[in-house]
Amino acid sequence: MKLSAQQWLITQEEFLISSAQETNFTMANGYIGIRGTHEEMLPGEVLGTFVAGLYDQSEAQVSEFVNIPYFWGLRIYINRQYLDPTVCKVLEYKRVLDMKQGLLYKFIRVKDKQGRITKIEGYRFVSIADRNLCPMTYTVTPENYDAILNIESIMNGVVCNTEADPKERVKHFVISKMTDDKDGIYIEAATREKDYKIGIASSLQVLHEGKNAGFNRYARILGEVMTENIEVQVTQGSTYTINKYTALVSSRETAKDNVRPKAKALLDGSIELGIEVLLNKHVQALDQLWNVTDIKIVGDEQADVSLRFNLFHLMSCANEDDERVSIGAKGIHGEGYKGHVFWDTEIFMLPFFIYSNPKAAKTLLMYRYHLLDAARDNAKKNGYKGAQYPWESADTGVEETPRWGVDYVGNPVRIWTGDIEYHITADIAFAIREYIRATDDMEFFLRYGAEMFLETARFWVYRGEYNKEMDRYEINDVIGPDEFHEHCNNNCYTNYLAKWNIERAFEYISMMQEQYPHEYSRLVTKIGLAQEELDFWREVSQKIYIPFNPEDGLMEQFEGYFKLEDKLITEYDENNMPVWPEGINLARLDEYQLLKQADVIMLMHLLGEEFDMETKRINFAYYEKRTMHKSSLSPSLYSLMGVVVGDHSKAYEYFMRTALVDLVDNQGNAWLGLHSASTGGTWQTAVFGFGGMSIDKEGVLAFNPWLPDQWQSMEFTIAWKKRVLGVKITRDSVDVKLKEGESGLPVRLCDQIIML
Ligand code: IFM
Numbered sequence: 001m002k003l004s005a006q007q008w009l010i011t012q013e014e015f016l017i018s019s020a021q022e023t024n025f026t027m028a029n030g031y032i033g034i035r036g037t038h039e040e041m042l043p044g045e046v047l048g049t050f051v052a053g054l055y056d057q058s059e060a061q062v063s064e065f066v067n068i069p070y071f072w073g074l075r076i077y078i079n080r081q082y083l084d085p086t087v088c089k090v091l092e093y094k095r096v097l098d099m100k101q102g103l104l105y106k107f108i109r110v111k112d113k114q115g116r117i118t119k120i121e122g123y124r125f126v127s128i129a130d131r132n133l134c135p136m137t138y139t140v141t142p143e144n145y146d147a148i149l150n151i152e153s154i155m156n157g158v159v160c161n162t163e164a165d166p167k168e169r170v171k172h173f174v175i176s177k178m179t180d181d182k183d184g185i186y187i188e189a190a191t192r193e194k195d196y197k198i199g200i201a202s203s204l205q206v207l208h209e210g211k212n213a214g215f216n217r218y219a220r221i222l223g224e225v226m227t228e229n230i231e232v233q234v235t236q237g238s239t240y241t242i243n244k245y246t247a248l249v250s251s252r253e254t255a256k257d258n259v260r261p262k263a264k265a266l267l268d269g270s271i272e273l274g275i276e277v278l279l280n281k282h283v284q285a286l287d288q289l290w291n292v293t294d295i296k297i298v299g300d301e302q303a304d305v306s307l308r309f310n311l312f313h314l315m316s317c318a319n320e321d322d323e324r325v326s327i328g329a330k331g332i333h334g335e336g337y338k339g340h341v342f343w344d345t346e347i348f349m350l351p352f353f354i355y356s357n358p359k360a361a362k363t364l365l366m367y368r369y370h371l372l373d374a375a376r377d378n379a380k381k382n383g384y385k386g387a388q389y390p391w392e393s394a395d396t397g398v399e400e401t402p403r404w405g406v407d408y409v410g411n412p413v414r415i416w417t418g419d420i421e422y423h424i425t426a427d428i429a430f431a432i433r434e435y436i437r438a439t440d441d442m443e444f445f446l447r448y449g450a451e452m453f454l455e456t457a458r459f460w461v462y463r464g465e466y467n468k469e470m471d472r473y474e475i476n477d478v479i480g481p482d483e484f485h486e487h488c489n490n491n492c493y494t495n496y497l498a499k500w501n502i503e504r505a506f507e508y509i510s511m512m513q514e515q516y517p518h519e520y521s522r523l524v525t526k527i528g529l530a531q532e533e534l535d536f537w538r539e540v541s542q543k544i545y546i547p548f549n550p551e552d553g554l555m556e557q558f559e560g561y562f563k564l565e566d567k568l569i570t571e572y573d574e575n576n577m578p579v580w581p582e583g584i585n586l587a588r589l590d591e592y593q594l595l596k597q598a599d600v601i602m603l604m605h606l607l608g609e610e611f612d613m614e615t616k617r618i619n620f621a622y623y624e625k626r627t628m629h630k631s632s633l634s635p636s637l638y639s640l641m642g643v644v645v646g647d648h649s650k651a652y653e654y655f656m657r658t659a660l661v662d663l664v665d666n667q668g669n670a671w672l673g674l675h676s677a678s679t680g681g682t683w684q685t686a687v688f689g690f691g692g693m694s695i696d697k698e699g700v701l702a703f704n705p706w707l708p709d710q711w712q713s714m715e716f717t718i719a720w721k722k723r724v725l726g727v728k729i730t731r732d733s734v735d736v737k738l739k740e741g742e743s744g745l746p747v748r749l750c751d752q753i754i755m756l
Contacts, residue, residue: 001123001279004100007301010309010663015085015093015108017044019671024309024662025097025104026333026674027124030319031131032248033332036095036104039074039124039136042086046671047159050332051198051250053325055339055394056172056191060161061402063394065328065339066172067161069189069224071200071246072124073154076140078116078147088112099312101279102128102286106138117143122242128289129281131319132266134246137275141239149232151214153204153244155187157224161335173198177260178226180219184245184267185228188260197251199259201267206232207241245270252324289315292717292724293356295686299712306659307686310679313662314352317676320359323366324395327676334673340392340400341367343424344677346431347606348633352683354438355718361435362444368428369448371397372455375425379459386458389428391421408586416486421479422463426497429456430606433504437695440721446519450508455527457505460498461540472545480558482599483631484589488558492547493603500607502541509534553618555600564593568625575666576653578628595627597634601641605688608644609697617645624650632661636681640689643706651689652708658682687716691729702748703736705729721745725756 003009012021017038022045025036035048047070055063076083088110096105103125111117122138140149157175162168176197177188184203190196206214214230234240247266249259270278293311297304317327329344330336345364353361368375368389374397375387382388390399401418432449435441464473475498480491512520524530547556556562571579584592598605601623604616620641629635639654661678662670687693691714692704701720707713713730723741727734734749738756745756 001101001103001105001276003096003105004098007305007308008098008100010097010099010305012095013093015090017042019046020662020665022046022048023333023670023673025095026313026316026331027102027104027126027134028313028316028332029126029128029131030317030325030332031322032126032134033316034070034072034126034134035334037070038085039072040085041070041073041154041156046163047156048334049159050335050339051248051252052319052332053252053322053395054191054196054198054250056193056196058170058172058192060168060170060172060338061404062338062392062400063396064161064170064172065335066191066196066198067159067335068173068198069155069157069175069187069200070159071155071187071202071248072134072136072244073152073156074136074138074242074244075152075154076118076120077150077152078112078118078142078145080148080150081112083110083112083118085110091117097309097312098123099308100286100290101125101283102312102316103279109143116145116147119143125279125282127278127282127285129285130266130270130278131321132247132249132263133270133278134248135270135275135278136244136246138242139239140234140242142234142236144236146233146235149234149240151204151206151230151232151242153185153202153228155185155200155202155226157187157189157226175224178221180221180228181264185219185226186260186263187226195256197256197259199249199263200246201260201263202228202244202246203267203271204228204230205241205243205245205271206230207243208232208238213240243275245275253322289357292719295683295714295716297686297711297714300708300710303656303659303708303711306656306663307682309663310659310682311352313674314349314676314679314683315357317349317674318353318357318360318364320357320363323363324370326364326367326393328673329676330673331676333676334671336669336672337392338394338400338402340394342392342677343427344633344680346424347427347602348636348677348684349680350431351434351688352680354435355687355720358435358439358441358719361439362441365432365435365444365452366448369452372452374398376455379462384459384462386460386462387425387452387455388422388459388463389425389456391418391424408589411587417479417483420477420487421483422475423478423480423491423494423497425456425459426494426501429453429501429504430497437699438720446512446516450512450519450523451527453501453508454505454523454529457502457537458527458529460501460544461537463498464540464544467545470545471543473540473543474545480599481602481633482557482595482597484592484594484596484628485558485561486590489560490545490547491558491599492555493557493599495544495546496603496607499541499544499546502537502544506534506538506541553615554622555603555615555619557595557599557623561593565591566593566626569594569628575664576657577666580628593626595623597629597631598627598637598641599623601627601637605637605641605644608694613645616641617647620645620647629657632658632667632675632678633681635661636678636685640685643689643692648706648708651706655682655685655689655708658685686714687718690714691716691727693718693727696748700746700748700753701725703727703729703734704750705734707731723756
């Protein structure tokens with residue numbers, strides 16, 4: 001294996017234990033995610049292995065992503081003495097995330113206390129081609145000694161969730177089986193609440209010049225740890241290969257009693273193929289994704305590589321073959337937010353998939369469709385009709401937001417988002433429309449999308465409260481995207497999208513009545529929607545109150561917002577993040593106009609065509625000075641809206657802040673997992689912001705780019721209405737080519753329409 005060219009690599013040169021780096025070096029394939037800890041399981045490292053969609057509650061407040069047994073353990077002993085890299089002198093060290101090949105490479109030369117120098121080099125990956133397989137291979141060279149090496153492969157069940165917090169710590173599984181199959185070992189865990197079975201079969205080989213060189217193989221059961229050991233007589237200067245094959249299967253995808261046979265069969269099959277073939281298959285599958293995903297920026301290496309890093313991890317989160325999972329706020333890269341799915345997926349990540357891998361986008365929307373009944377139950381439980389999607393979602397679709405957390409100063413605090421952050425319901429409707437607009441996938445729309453769209457619209461109709469005095473419908477006691485302010489009335493973003501959801505539902509209804517009468521009547525029968533009810537919908541949609549002052553052009557984030565104490569941001573820290581203005585009481589953030597994250601500006605991005613440029617400019621200028629970007633969902637929005645309104649001054653800075661959020665850990669919480677919304681925000685900033693890509697009023701794909709000073713060009717690929725387009729933007733040109741699909745497609749380049 002040869003490492004790829006520099007623009008594909010993220011390199012760690014220094015031997016250190018960094019939990020942020022563990023996130024950055026996570027290997028994931030949409031099915032499994034394994035954090036980038038070292039194989040030796042070093043002190044201070046927190047092991048993290050997750051299976052998408054595998055949640056369990058046990059003693060936790062709510063269902064959470066189960067941190068399953070860690071199986072990438074590997075230690076080397078020289079004459080039975082552990083070669084501990086934290087005790088040895090590290091002579092050379094490098095770990096490299098090779099994004100082109102989707103692997104984590106390691107090179108280390110260490111000298112132990114006896115002066116013995118050992119070189120270890122190799123890589124590990126989780127296969128995109130065969131999602132259950134997680135192979136690793138290392139070569140070991142004793143540079144100045146002969147010895148017997150003991151190679152110990154470890155499967156470690158001594159892991160739990162929220163390890164660092166004694167109160168929240170939970171062990172979600174018991175080890176239910178451990179067997180030594182003579183040619184490998186097997187452990188099986190069973191989750192304690194839901195009884196999911198997780199079977200892991202693993203096998204170790206030690207080779208010299210392609211031939212088996214190991215002797216004295218034995219397995220050990222050590223409580224919740226199981227090891228497989230092989231000894232090998234090594235001679236100075238010779239190189240030995242350690243292959244560790246692993247197959248993981250869970251009862252999410254097969255019958256419980258088939259978990260073990262399936263894991264074993266997959267393991268045997270992978271050994272037969274060998275590591276190189278497995279790697280080739282994986283790289284080929286990845287290549288196909290990169291062909292439609294990669295973005296090349298010429299003139300700015302840091303932007304180029306860090307953008308690619310975001311794309312790599314975002315695409316590693318999706319499994320286009322599993323409609324029962326979505327992507328959590330922290331990817332499959334950590335325990336943060338308990339693996340839950342938020343609006344982050346539909347609003348921040350989904351556009352990337354819509355325009356690069358529509359099949360994966362559809363799968364993500366199908367996750368919501370499969371949980372539509374749960375959303376209906378949720379609405380009903382809260383006294384409404386229609387479908388109310390949970391703010392935090394896991395596998396069943398019930399509301400999973402924990403009720404308690406801690407605030408910025410460490411005080412216990414009631415979390416209200418699960419009760420009143422309603423906008424996610426409209427966000428999902430918005431995402432459905434975005435998918436349809438870009439793909440024309442009417443089959444999806446008629447079978448699934450329309451039902452979700454109408455049921456979400458229906459929710460808003462009943463969530464509205466009629467204010468007789470003002471003759472308007474209000475949506476009170478909510479949290480909008482900016483979570484510093486809770487229990488707000490008439491949050492502009494929420495109300496606007498609620499109205500939009502109902503109005504677009506009417507458009508879809510007319511379209512279906514005209515073009516798909518049969519499907520329409522099937523749908524209204526299924527959801528029990530009568531014409532009289534639609535009259536009520538119409539009345540509500542026309543009267544939903546939107547807090548907007550036409551005199552100064554400002555949208556008021558929520559009723560009463562402008563009366564709050566006004567503190568402006570004037571200082572920025574070394575990461576260019578806003579510093580709290582002086583005199584702020586962090587326990588009373590609701591008393592100020594300061595925002596946690598984009599709110600009105602978010603709305604103007606999503607529904608760009610509904611606002612004129614002047615309104616966008618006025619609101620951008622107002623809210624930018626008050627946004628603290630305490631959520632990683634925020635900077636990308638200000639970057640791309642900065643470009644839209646022609647305030648380029650900070651567009652690049654905000655872009656880099658977003659692109660580097662995990663790489664330089666500028667929010668200080670990368671250890672919790674990938675900032676997956678921000679990865680999508682990075683893509684959106686590049687394509688919608690700098691690339692200026694939008695859909696114009698006639699539904700034509702349009703490009704009106706602006707490139708940061710140092711960028712000479714940017715190239716990307718777009719999936720659009722069953723075609724694939726290649727886009728190249730230079731400082732003075734935009735070129736769009738049809739790469740695949742039918743010709744005769746109109747595209748707008750700045751003010752000119754061309755036909756592809
Ligand atoms: O969905 C976000 C929210 O907007 C801000 N707090 C974190 C959530 C998960 O990323």
